[in-house]
Amino acid sequence: MALGREFVADWIARSAQAISEHRSELITLDREIGDGDHGENMDRGFTAVAVKSGDLPADATPADVLKVVATTLISTVGGASGPLYGTAFLKGSQAVADRAELDGAAIVAFLTAARDGIVLRGKAEVGDKTMIDAWTPAVDAAAAAQAEGRSEAEILAAAADAAQSGAESTDPLVARKGRASYLGERAIGHRDPGSVSTTLILRAAADAAAAA
Amino acid sequence: MALGREFVADWIARSAQAISEHRSELITLDREIGDGDHGENMDRGFTAVAVKSGDLPADATPADVLKVVATTLISTVGGASGPLYGTAFLKGSQAVADRAELDGAAIVAFLTAARDGIVLRGKAEVGDKTMIDAWTPAVDAAAAAQAEGRSEAEILAAAADAAQSGAESTDPLVARKGRASYLGERAIGHRDPGSVSTTLILRAAADAAAAA
């Protein structure tokens, strides 16, 4: 069952909720190896997204909604994650611009374009201890699940699971991008906050798809 | 006739007067190749010096007065010229610390130590388009006049004349120290403001010595 605009709306609502619930966890993680604002930044961003995306006309496509997510995150987050997630949703929305509904291929196209947007913007590679360490395994897992002919909900669940493992994989790393790179070896043993927020957002997508 | 504390007091008063009279000239020069505050900086500094040096006890030596000049300039000027002139007067005062009066040799010792202090602090050489382009010829001329057995007033007049020529010699130079160094070739054709204030101060010394 392909996913339409209601799915996107539910995904946003669940993302906003999850980010809000994990706000202090994200703050604590970012305080360890950053400036301590990731929870606040993301909560401000997704609260604004929830409001803005509600204003869209009834005939808005998934891509229209995803573009509003992008521009709102860019305008409101105030930290590195704003341009990064913003670019992700922008490139992702462009990749599915022509679809009224998102099938498995479209979901993989969205995720791939989103990840590529983050790389284009932030120049991080897997292993640099950034949100890319969650996104890239998520894209790969989604592509594999789609190739196996799984449902949209299964594809997104595979992405979320892989993002979760990816986030965990950042624990032993030294950061090569973002503020945590100032810490050198001292970043070892701490999880990258952006990889955790990525996992929350992809898990929200999987949950919204399962409920659709 | 060796010069005592009254000479130093008169020198300060004449310096403060000359700086105040040339305040806008110094500002204009500094606006061309710097940030435009040299006249204000020096006027604030010497106004404070005139006040502070008046507070000294009756038995203060020339060196005591010169030390107050130093610390006052350091505390009040607010630009590069503060630490530079401050260090000059400090090192100069130390060079004549044991004298109740300044003879020709003491004057040369003062000027030499003052110049060395500026070099120690600011690392400029002759030709870098700084106040050193006035100080070093002044020291050399003073030493030559003293070696020829000239009077204190003649020694200081020789120093002031040489400083004047030294200041003029900065016109065609590219600056290698201080703010004017940002300008590259664009500094050519402009006189270094610090070399002009140095000339004013040494001319004030010569005039005070002539009147003593």
Added chain:
Amino acid sequence: MSVGLVIVSHSSKIAEGVVELAGQMADGVTIVAAGGTDEGGIGTSFDKVGAAIEAAETGDGVVVLCDLGSAILTTETALDFLDDTARERVAIADAPIVEGAVAAAVAARTGGDRAAVLAAAASANGDA
């Protein structure tokens, strides 16, 4: 006319202070602060950066000075939203924000074009 400068800092105080400091040596150069988040907190604002770039364009292009990496990310994103002609006239300096801005401002004041202003800013690298 001269190249305009935009100062993108996480702190509105830093951005405003740099405008003051660099402006002292650059009479007539348009230098615009884009510091802090929309709420005035520590962070960067896409809207402030976009508006500052527009305000700094007086006909000879714009050079942007940034403090930390995320200021660069925000600025690059703002550039993505410009149309091609406007974007081509803006460049981000590879330079420390304070020292680079002073050098860039002097270069702009003395009539340097965008490449000269960028080079002046970059010359402040490694020479604090």
Added chain:
Amino acid sequence: MSVGLVIVSHSSKIAEGVVELAGQMADGVTIVAAGGTDEGGIGTSFDKVGAAIEAAETGDGVVVLCDLGSAILTTETALDFLDDTARERVAIADAPIVEGAVAAAVAARTGGDRAAVLAAAASANGDA
């Protein structure tokens, strides 16, 4: 305890902004602003710098970040007026003021000694 930082800028806004920005990543590190002249104008103040160095010394020494050359001159002069033991515990970083202060603050927070903090600050050179 950790190495303390002093931020010597020609602008009180820059100095205060750097304290805020670097402080965000350096809970518990003493970072003291010494910006502007005594009257609050653009310039540096010997008295502010001296007082800031004293305030930043919490037992592990002090690293000073400066903006332009004249800030370094003022700081060096302030150091000349310290007694030898106090002076030996203070060093001026060869680093851009904003980027260097953030790197230095993180190094101080993670327990770096004065040499490590100086090296962290210097690592911000040429990498804005």
